[in-house]
Amino acid sequence: MTSVDVKDLRYQYHDGLEALRGINLSIEKDERVCIAGPNGAGKSTLLHCLAGLLKGNGQVSVANAELKNLDSSIFGLVFQNPDDQLFCPTLGDDIAFGPRNQKLAKDVVAERVRESLALVGLEGFEYRHPHHLSIGEKKRAAIAAVMACKPKILALDEPWANLDARASRSVTDILKNFDGTVIVISQDLYYAAAVCKRMVVMDGGMVIADGDMKKLLAQEKVLEYFVAVDDDGCPLCHSRTRI
Numbered sequence: 695m696t697s698v699d700v701k702d703l704r705y706q707y708h709d710g711l712e713a714l715r716g717i718n719l720s721i722e723k724d725e726r727v728c729i730a731g732p733n734g735a736g737k738s739t740l741l742h743c744l745a746g747l748l749k750g751n752g753q754v755s756v757a758n759a760e761l762k763n764l765d766s767s768i769f770g771l772v773f774q775n776p777d778d779q780l781f782c783p784t785l786g787d788d789i790a791f792g793p794r795n796q797k798l799a800k801d802v803v804a805e806r807v808r809e810s811l812a813l814v815g816l817e818g819f820e821y822r823h824p825h826h827l828s829i830g831e832k833k834r835a836a837i838a839a840v841m842a843c844k845p846k847i848l849a850l851d852e853p854w855a856n857l858d859a860r861a862s863r864s865v866t867d868i869l870k871n872f873d874g875t876v877i878v879i880s881q882d883l884y885y886a887a888a889v890c891k892r893m894v895v896m897d898g899g900m901v902i903a904d905g906d907m908k909k910l911l912a913q914e915k916v917l918e919y920f921v922a923v924d925d926d927g928c929p930l931c932h933s934r935t936r937i
């Protein structure tokens with residue numbers, strides 16, 4: 695069963711910039727895919743099109759239906775900046791926001807809040823102010839807010855960015871344990887490879903490589919995108935992105 699099917703997707707911002715220039719991408723149910731590539735490649739724009747937040751030209755089908763509005767029980771998007779996701783006075787309200795919108799009963803909403811906070815290791819954080827959390831806690835809280843809606847497809851924009859090793863491992867474990875399709879934009883290939891088998895590399899609004907992550911990273915032209923390589927294609931330094 696197909697989870698996401700995109701055909702010749704183009705997206706142009708109001709100022710005329712063509713951020714997506716003909717994307718073709720098909721993701722199967724329960725597949726785990728990392729979308730990587732340089733800054734400005736169009737990765738976030740693509741995710742926003744999948745979430746139905748932006749409407750491009752072309753065909754976007756999510757869970758075998760045309761996504762007209764963001765349906766939180768199908769597609770959950772964790773924004774790159776957790777401050778875009780957390781806007782309530784308490785974390786409990788932030789986590790409850792999605793389930794309440796799904797018109798779930800009060801006790802079910804309360805259970806979802808407890809469950810998803812526990813899932814990300816933030817038990818008892820219901821009454822904390824989101825803006826007083828550390829960046830690692832905020833990122834996990836933003837994931838909890840999306841998990842509370844029980845989406846079939848979990849999409850995350852740079853979940854490991856700016857996290858220390860412990861917080862990164864915690865996010866990695868959350869994604870490994872998620873039961874469903876995972877689409878994750880990341881340059882942190884060390885962590886991404888622990889979650890995803892497949893990598894889609896984007897550049898200039900196009901998909902330039904798509905396949906098994908470790909095989910792709912063995913290709914010099916792909917590796918160059920992520921680490922400095924010498925004339926023989928060997929990585930110059932030991933970095934977190936080394937696989």
Ligand SMILES: Nc1ncnc2c1ncn2[C@@H]1O[C@H](COP(=O)(O)OP(=O)(O)O)[C@@H](O)[C@H]1O
Pocket residue numbers: 707708709711712713731732733734735736737738739740
């Ligand atoms: N709101 C916007 N208005 C105009 N251009 C934008 C906007 N958002 C992103 N862009 C441009 O679209 C291109 C793709 O951006 P983005 O999807 O954010 O790339 P990535 O996530 O791969 O870094 C970039 O050139 C960026 O400057």
Ligand SMILES: [Mg+2]
Pocket residue numbers: 737738739774851
């Ligand atoms: Mg981005």
